[in-house]
Amino acid sequence: MNQERLYKVLLGPHVSEKATLLAEINNQVxxxxxxxxxxxxxxxxxxxxxxxxxxxxxxxxxxGKTKRTARGMGKRNDIRKAYIRLASGQSIDFVDVE
Structure with missing residues (x-):
């Protein structure tokens, strides 16, 4: 896999209450x-x-959810999430990442 593809695979972290709990308890991101x-x-x-x-x-x-708008019915985008379990002792600090 080339370097360009690496940057296109990950779109960004998904931040939610569930994601925060998984990071604390199961060492998942x-x-x-x-x-x-x-x-x-x-x-x-x-x-x-x-x-x-x-x-x-x-x-x-x-x-994606179907939503009603002033112009009729609309649809939100579909998303794909990855739950990544890190090895014990490993962590990702999003503040220090460039």
Missing amino acids: VFRVAADAKKPEIKKAVEALFDVKVESVQVVNIK
Whole structure:
């Protein structure tokens, strides 16, 4: 996998109450990822960009909600999230990452 693809796989961290609890309890981090990203690609991207050891990757696809607007029915975008379990003793600090 080339360097350009590494930057396109991870779209950004997903911050929520559930993600914060997982980070504290299970040593997991949640990222929004590209719709066509595969588990091995996600694992390599996280290991290369953050210099951590990844134990496992779980991926979930979330369908966008249908919403009513003034112009009729609309739909929010679908998203794909990756739950990444880090090896014990490893952590990602998003403040210090460039």
